[in-house]
Amino acid sequence: MKYKISDLARLMNVSTNTIRRYENMGYFSSDRDPSNSYRMYDEESVFQALNARLLRKYGFSHEELAAMNTFSMEENITAYQEKMKELEDTISNLKNIHHRIKDDIKLMQKATSSVAQPYFKDCVDLYYSLYSEGSKLAKDTKHQEILNNFIYDYPEVQRIYLMKKKDIDNKSYTLCSGWAVKGYLAEEVNLTTNEFVHYYPTAKSIMCMEKISTDELNEGDGCLIFHKLSQNIMQIMKDTNSTLNGDIIGVTVSKCFEDGKEMLYILISAPVSSK
Numbered sequence: 662m663k664y665k666i667s668d669l670a671r672l673m674n675v676s677t678n679t680i681r682r683y684e685n686m687g688y689f690s691s692d693r694d695p696s697n698s699y700r701m702y703d704e705e706s707v708f709q710a711l712n713a714r715l716l717r718k719y720g721f722s723h724e725e726l727a728a729m730n731t732f733s734m735e736e737n738i739t740a741y742q743e744k745m746k747e748l749e750d751t752i753s754n755l756k757n758i759h760h761r762i763k764d765d766i767k768l769m770q771k772a773t774s775s776v777a778q779p780y781f782k783d784c785v786d787l788y789y790s791l792y793s794e795g796s797k798l799a800k801d802t803k804h805q806e807i808l809n810n811f812i813y814d815y816p817e818v819q820r821i822y823l824m825k826k827k828d829i830d831n832k833s834y835t836l837c838s839g840w841a842v843k844g845y846l847a848e849e850v851n852l853t854t855n856e857f858v859h860y861y862p863t864a865k866s867i868m869c870m871e872k873i874s875t876d877e878l879n880e881g882d883g884c885l886i887f888h889k890l891s892q893n894i895m896q897i898m899k900d901t902n903s904t905l906n907g908d909i910i911g912v913t914v915s916k917c918f919e920d921g922k923e924m925l926y927i928l929i930s931a932p933v934s935s936k
Contacts, residue, residue, distance in 0.1 A: 663701040666691070673710055680710065686727055687711045690742035720744055757816035762815075762894070768914045772926045774871050779869035779897045784930040786863040787820055787910070788847040788854070789838035796881065804857045811840035817849055818831075818842055822911040822927065824887060829905065843914070861910055864932040867894045869905070875923040894931045907932035 670677045684691060684700075689709035690699040702710075716726055721744060729740055792799045792808050799805060811818050823837040841861070842852060854860050871890045878886065891909060898904065911927040918924070 663692075663694075663703060664707060666700045666702070668793040669702050669707060671712060672707065673714060677713075683710055683713055685921075686729050687728065687730055695773070704830040720748065738764060740918045743855040754816070761817040765915070768928065769926070772872075772914050772928075775870050775891050776872055777869065779893045782866060782868050783863050784861075784868065784910075784932065786844035787821070787841040788844065788852050788858055789823070789839050789841035789861060789910075790858050793838045795837070795883065799857075801857070807855075807857050810843065816846050818899075820913040822913070824883070824909045826905055826908050829887070829909065832884075833878045834884050834887045836878075836881070836883045841910075848907065864907060865934070866930045866932045867897055868928065868930045869893050870926060871911075871929050872924050872926045875916070875925055878925065890927065890929055891931065894929060898931075898933060902936050903933040904936050905932040907930060911926065913930055 664672070666677050666680050670680050673680070683689065689702065689706035690732075691702050691706065693699070694701050700918045713726055716729075716932060717723075721729070725740065728738065790804070790807050790811055798810060815922065819841045821837065821839050821841045825837070828835045842850075844860075844863075847853075852858065871893070873886065873889050877889065890911060894909075909929065911929045914926040914928055916923065916925050
C-alpha cells in the first residue's frame, strides 16, 4: 500500500514539513508517483516514521537516530543500554530533586512557626566547600572546579554560612559562605575531604531557625551578623551551662519578602558540650 505525504502526516499527527524533515534525515525514503510526481510512501516508510517518533519519545536525539539507521542488532542493544543508563541517572536525579523539594517544604513550613525558638538536636553531618571567607573569595582553579561540582554535579546541594569556633573565641567573627552536601549523599558521589572540602560531623547541637535581612548580610559586618543570628543560641547555652564545641553553621532555608524587605531564613546549628 502506498501513502501520500498528507496521509502519513495525518497518521503521525505531524505536519507535512516534519515528514519531509524526517525523510531528509534519512529515516525513510519516498517514491514519486509517475502520474503527478507526488511523494509516495510504502509500509516500511510508515514503520520507520512511527519508529522514529517512538525512539524520540525514548529520548534518542535525531543525530543518534540517524546513526542507528545502519546499526546491527548488537549495536542497537548497546545503544538501548546506553539510553537506559541515561534514564536511570535522570530518574535518580529526579528522585533527589523530589526529596530536596519535600525537605525544603517542611523546613519552610517550620520556619513560619518556629523562628527564634532554640532546641537541642543532633545536627546532620555535611561535606562542604567555602567560596568566601569574609571578603576573601576562592580564586584557586582547583577550588573553583570543586565549587562547580557542588553546584552542578552533587545531589541536594545546600548553601551554608559558617563561623569558625577559633574566630568566635577570638571575637573576629568572620562570616564564611559555601556549598554543602549531606554526609549520606556525599558517599553516593564519592565526595571526600581534601584541601578545599571539609567535613562537619554530626554532634549534639543547639539549633534555631533565624532570619536576617539580606541588607544586613551584604554589609558584611561579621560581629553584627553573629549576634543577630546566634543571640538565642547563646542565651540557651548560658541557661544550660553549655559551651560551644565547634563551628557554628547555618543552612539557608528560603528567601522571601516581608514588609518590603528581602529576608533570609537560616537554620543555625551550634555544637555544644557541658562545661
